[in-house]
Every structure is written in C-alpha cells, then in structure tokens.
Amino acid sequence: MSESDAAVIRLHADDDVAVATGKLPAGTPVAGDAGVLTRAAIPAGHKVALRAIVVGSPVSKYGQVIGVATQDIAAGDHVHTHNLAMSSARAGAERREWRPPAQPPCNFMGFRRSDGRVGIRNYVAVLTSVNCSATVARHIAEAAERQGLLARFPNVDGIVPITHASGCGMASSGEGYDVLMRTLWGTAANPNFAAVLVVGLGCEVLQIARLTQQAAWRPQASVRSLTIQDTGGTRRSIERGLGELADMLPEVDAQRRTEVPAAELVVGLQCGGSDGWSGITANPALGHAVDRLVALGGTALLSETPEIYGAEHLLYARADDAVAAKLRAKLDWWEEYTTRLGAEMDNNPSPGNKAGGLTTILEKSLGAVAKAGTAPLVDVIGYAEPVRRRGLVFMDSPGFDPCSATGQVASGATMIVFTTGRGSAFGYKPSPSIKLSSNTAIYERMRDDIDLDCGSIVTGGATIASKGDEILDLMLAVASGKRTCSEELGYGGAEFVPWQIGAVM
Known part of the structure; x- marks a missing residue:
C-alpha cells in the first residue's frame, strides 16, 4: 500500500483511482506533482480519479480491474455508480511459490474430544x-x-x-x-x-x-x-x-481445557457490511493472521462464493489444477443459478456497501479475498461438507453472512472472524465470532459490538502486519476462553440459517 498524497491512498502504481482518507471538499489536491484536484466533494472511503479515463476503458484499483467507465471521467472526478459499471475484463495473476512466515509454535487451551478434534467452547x-x-x-x-x-x-x-x-x-x-x-x-x-x-x-x-x-x-x-x-x-x-x-x-x-497446538484451530472467515476500507485495512490484516495460522498448521475457511466473483483468478493462481477446476465449477454453478432466477452476480454489492464506497462486485471481491492472505488454496468443498485438509480451504456458500457462517460451522469451524466497515450486529453459537472494524469511526460508534479496530492502519498508527499479529493473538485468546463482544451481548441463538436449495412442496 502506497500513499500518493495525505488526502488519498493509492494502492498500486498502475491504479486509475485512489481512496479518500476522509471527506474531501472540492479543490483538494490528491496527486501531488500531477496537480490533480478533486472536482467535487468526495466521501471518505470513496474513489477519486487520478487521471482522465475514456468511456469504455477499464478502471483499475489494487492493480486489478474493478469495472468499466460508462462515461468520460476527468482527473479529480468522483468514481462510483454514476460512471463505473461491471466489466468482464480480468487482470493477470501469476503463480508464486508461497513462503510461509517464520512462526514459532503457539498453543491455546482447548477441549480435546474423544474423536481427537478440539473444541474451544463446551x-x-x-x-x-x-x-x-x-x-x-x-x-x-x-x-x-x-x-x-x-x-x-x-x-x-x-x-x-x-x-x-x-x-x-x-x-x-x-x-x-x-x-x-x-x-x-x-x-x-x-x-x-x-x-x-x-x-x-x-x-x-x-x-x-x-x-x-x-x-x-x-x-x-x-x-x-x-x-x-x-x-x-x-x-x-x-x-x-x-x-x-x-x-x-x-x-x-467433566470436560476440561488442556494445552493444544494452534494447528487444531479451524477459523471461518467472514466479511459483512463492507466499505471502501475493508479491502485496505481489516481484510488484509486478517489475511496476515491467516498466513500465520496456516504456517502453524491451522485451517482457515474462505466462503461466500458470489463475493469472490471477479477475484477468482487470484485464487486459481494459488491452487493446483485440480483445486482450481473445483473452484471454477462452483462459479459456473452460480452463474447458471443466478441467470435461471433472473438475477446477476453484480446484484451484490448491497446499498450499504455502495454507500461505503464499493461500486461493483469486482471491487468488493478483490477486497474480500484479501482476508484469505497469500497461502496456497489446498481444497474446495461443498456447503457444510467436512474439512478434509489443513490450510486454506474454500467452502461454497451464498454471500448472506448467517447462512455462510452456518455452513462453515457445519464444516468444522470452531471460530468465526468477521470484518466490517459499516457495522455488524452478529454472533454465532457454538462458534464465537470475533469482529474487526475497517475504520475507527464505526469502531467508536459500535464499541460494544466490535472486538478490534483496524482503522489505525490508515492513519499510520499500525501496519497490516502489526494488526495481523494482534488478530492472531486475539484468536488464540478467544480459543482459550476469552469472551468476544458478541458473546457478552448474548448473540448466536438465532443465527442458524441453513442454505435452503430446491423446491418447497
């Protein structure tokens, strides 16, 4: 992540847009020596054009295509739903050898069950x-x-x-x-x-x-x-x-906690109420924690298939051919399913996502995938199918958070980590939910609901790596019995929502 000016964050050298760090009045400088000024007020977390973009041209953020310009866009313009739409274009993604982060052994206090698996609640x-x-x-x-x-x-x-x-x-x-x-x-x-x-x-x-x-x-x-x-x-x-x-x-x-290795932890990854900061702060910080967990031998479940649409090529590059083919088959099913029901994959983002600065599903998905870190994708499983391999696993599911989390818990997730930018009132039983905010404003507004703020990454008070370390420490503490905000509030008794497929007769 690199800053082109204090007013905005430019995420990749090839990007056509930058993200406003706060509400920017018209006339705010955003591109340093290039002399670009905002041509209208830009809400915090929203995009501003760094260069002129001709109608029909792809628009890049994260170094990836997030849509196509539906009209000519001038440098300094607000880029959002009025001038940016879905695109079928995808940027390339190279296969890279994963080098696990150096990671000393970590343990937590869990319940070793008679079948050998480990719970974190009783x-x-x-x-x-x-x-x-x-x-x-x-x-x-x-x-x-x-x-x-x-x-x-x-x-x-x-x-x-x-x-x-x-x-x-x-x-x-x-x-x-x-x-x-x-x-x-x-x-x-x-x-x-x-x-x-x-x-x-x-x-x-x-x-x-x-x-x-x-x-x-x-x-x-x-x-x-x-x-x-x-x-x-x-x-x-x-x-x-x-x-x-x-x-x-x-x-x-009579069950008692005993010390067990972090490799026994199975974590479901969720994001809900996402905003323009989710893919910049909370999701990549969670991704750093996931890389550390996988390096320890633990397991992370990425899900919400409609919310990886547009970023699937990044996951293909992290999988072998057989696993990539499994993921492609899931996306093919979803394309056919939505077409049959008269919907589109770009029906997502939600109105709240758009108010927070996200414009297309491509942009949302590129930020959402960041919570899975950089580890290899080792398997793809169906909804609620048991986890068979340790490491980063993809579980097919809808993007509706309670339904997706229900499938993850049925697949074996003993903990949910949930990022949010607009705010979340969510919890799950039996698997506790840790909530991470992408911006400090929502953390301060919903302190009773959110466990950890990642907004300080924007202000320079923390880095993605340092916040990721905090997240892993919190995960291990919760696994050992520390109660999350949602547990303190009594959430989790009404969030069991199985995916209902097929005819109701």
Missing part, C-alpha cells in the same frame, strides 16, 4: 430435525435456564437450541435434502458441542432415525433424541428433554 445442542419441533426445542433450552439446571455445572458454556425453517415439505432425496442433512450432521459434530439432544415431531420428511443412525458424526453416548408425537405432546416432550439434559450434563461438565 456447549450442549438441542438440535431440531424440522421446523415443527422448533418451539419445543426452545422451550427445553429456556426451561433449563429458568430452572437453573446449569448452576451445578460451571464448566458448561450453555444450552443452544438449533432451529430452522425446513425439514419437511421437501423431497426426501436430492440436493436440497442432502444439504440440510449434512448441515445438521456437521453442526451436531462441531467439537464446540460436547453433547446433542435431537428433537423431532415424528412425521417429518427428515426423520430423526436417519440423522442418528446414519451419522458417524459423534460418539453415540453423547447423543439423545425424542419425537414430540411419540413422547405425548409438548409438555411431556419438554419434561423429557430436561431429563435427558440432566443425564448428559455431568459428563459435559
């Missing part, structure tokens, strides 16, 4: 097979809290009802069924859950027997189940559910 799940059992599952969890069931079990972090809107009115086979089944399996298998109570209605398409009999997702001794119809209705089901929890809690409470 929850019990009340998992539903169908929406019809959602209320009973919530009543069981709420009654356990109301009756003080956990008072004698201080080592249990809580009881989490996992409810959703599906499980019936769907085909009993096919893609939609398979996605929901493996999302439920994977969530129940997440090592942040020490035990699981499965609650069903009884007559649903997604039968509990298939969940519990076919799944090798956890030791059977840590799984209990009931159906409302067989148990005798709502009140009896709540009573029985409380009894099942009471039986399981002593063993859950």
Whole structure:
C-alpha cells in the first residue's frame, strides 16, 4: 500500500483511482506533482480519479480491474455508480511459490474430544430435525435456564437450541435434502458441542432415525433424541428433554481445557457490511493472521462464493489444477443459478456497501479475498461438507453472512472472524465470532459490538502486519476462553440459517 498524497491512498502504481482518507471538499489536491484536484466533494472511503479515463476503458484499483467507465471521467472526478459499471475484463495473476512466515509454535487451551478434534467452547445442542419441533426445542433450552439446571455445572458454556425453517415439505432425496442433512450432521459434530439432544415431531420428511443412525458424526453416548408425537405432546416432550439434559450434563461438565497446538484451530472467515476500507485495512490484516495460522498448521475457511466473483483468478493462481477446476465449477454453478432466477452476480454489492464506497462486485471481491492472505488454496468443498485438509480451504456458500457462517460451522469451524466497515450486529453459537472494524469511526460508534479496530492502519498508527499479529493473538485468546463482544451481548441463538436449495412442496 502506497500513499500518493495525505488526502488519498493509492494502492498500486498502475491504479486509475485512489481512496479518500476522509471527506474531501472540492479543490483538494490528491496527486501531488500531477496537480490533480478533486472536482467535487468526495466521501471518505470513496474513489477519486487520478487521471482522465475514456468511456469504455477499464478502471483499475489494487492493480486489478474493478469495472468499466460508462462515461468520460476527468482527473479529480468522483468514481462510483454514476460512471463505473461491471466489466468482464480480468487482470493477470501469476503463480508464486508461497513462503510461509517464520512462526514459532503457539498453543491455546482447548477441549480435546474423544474423536481427537478440539473444541474451544463446551456447549450442549438441542438440535431440531424440522421446523415443527422448533418451539419445543426452545422451550427445553429456556426451561433449563429458568430452572437453573446449569448452576451445578460451571464448566458448561450453555444450552443452544438449533432451529430452522425446513425439514419437511421437501423431497426426501436430492440436493436440497442432502444439504440440510449434512448441515445438521456437521453442526451436531462441531467439537464446540460436547453433547446433542435431537428433537423431532415424528412425521417429518427428515426423520430423526436417519440423522442418528446414519451419522458417524459423534460418539453415540453423547447423543439423545425424542419425537414430540411419540413422547405425548409438548409438555411431556419438554419434561423429557430436561431429563435427558440432566443425564448428559455431568459428563459435559467433566470436560476440561488442556494445552493444544494452534494447528487444531479451524477459523471461518467472514466479511459483512463492507466499505471502501475493508479491502485496505481489516481484510488484509486478517489475511496476515491467516498466513500465520496456516504456517502453524491451522485451517482457515474462505466462503461466500458470489463475493469472490471477479477475484477468482487470484485464487486459481494459488491452487493446483485440480483445486482450481473445483473452484471454477462452483462459479459456473452460480452463474447458471443466478441467470435461471433472473438475477446477476453484480446484484451484490448491497446499498450499504455502495454507500461505503464499493461500486461493483469486482471491487468488493478483490477486497474480500484479501482476508484469505497469500497461502496456497489446498481444497474446495461443498456447503457444510467436512474439512478434509489443513490450510486454506474454500467452502461454497451464498454471500448472506448467517447462512455462510452456518455452513462453515457445519464444516468444522470452531471460530468465526468477521470484518466490517459499516457495522455488524452478529454472533454465532457454538462458534464465537470475533469482529474487526475497517475504520475507527464505526469502531467508536459500535464499541460494544466490535472486538478490534483496524482503522489505525490508515492513519499510520499500525501496519497490516502489526494488526495481523494482534488478530492472531486475539484468536488464540478467544480459543482459550476469552469472551468476544458478541458473546457478552448474548448473540448466536438465532443465527442458524441453513442454505435452503430446491423446491418447497
């Protein structure tokens, strides 16, 4: 990152635009010796043209194409939705040998489960097979809290009802069924859950027997189940559910943290409410932390497939041919899917993203990919499929944050790290969410919600590397039990949102 003037940041020598470090009045110098002045007021985080750009020409930021000029743009003009649009052009990306950062061993205090995996929280799940059992599952969890069931079990972090809107009115086979089944399996298998109570209605398409009999997702001794119809209705089901929890809690409470290597950490990467600073501060700082984690043998999950569109060539260059082909297949599916539904991949960015300075999905994606650092891409998996390899892995998912995070947790993520520029009110259970701000203004406005500010990278108070080091230290602290802002606020009980694919019948 290089500055062309204190008023703006120019990210690459070949860029046609720079980013305003603050609100710039008309007439502000932005290009030093070139004598470029802003021709209108430029909002903070938005783009200003550094040179004249002819209509139809590609426009570059990050040294990459972010769109095409829809009209002639003069040096000093504000560059945004009124004069910049989606482009099919892509810049090149070279394959480079990755040199892992020098990294001394790091450890954290986690829960080593009987299957060898490591959790960072010690929850019990009340998992539903169908929406019809959602209320009973919530009543069981709420009654356990109301009756003080956990008072004698201080080592249990809580009881989490996992409810959703599906499980019936769907085909009993096919893609939609398979996605929901493996999302439920994977969530129940997440090592942040020490035990699981499965609650069903009884007559649903997604039968509990298939969940519990076919799944090798956890030791059977840590799984209990009931159906409302067989148990005798709502009140009896709540009573029985409380009894099942009471039986399981002593063993859950007996779990203890032990020192384990950082290689056991699986982190889901998310960004939401992004702005013009996200790809300059928080995302590359998180990317630095990811490189350090991967060098330690840990795993990071990049997702949100629509939000890598336009930056996919950068990921191809970090993968072998087989992995690159897997990623290309996922993007081909999304292009066909959006076309069939009458949408476009550039329907993203959202209105909030655009207000924060992002214009096209190309620009948003180039900044979003920065949170994955520079490590090789070692695998591409489907939504909620289990992680099979350590390192940087891509999991296919929508860009909707709760849905994407749900898939990551089902794939094995024990922690979510979430960058934001516009502000985020998000958390997840059982996997705690660390939130990073891209600018100091939103951090100060939402101090209760955001764990770490990366805005000081712009002012020179920190570097990408130093802030990345802070992020890794925070990740290890949270893995050892430090509570995040979202945990303190009680977030995470309503954010389970499986990806619903296929017909609702």
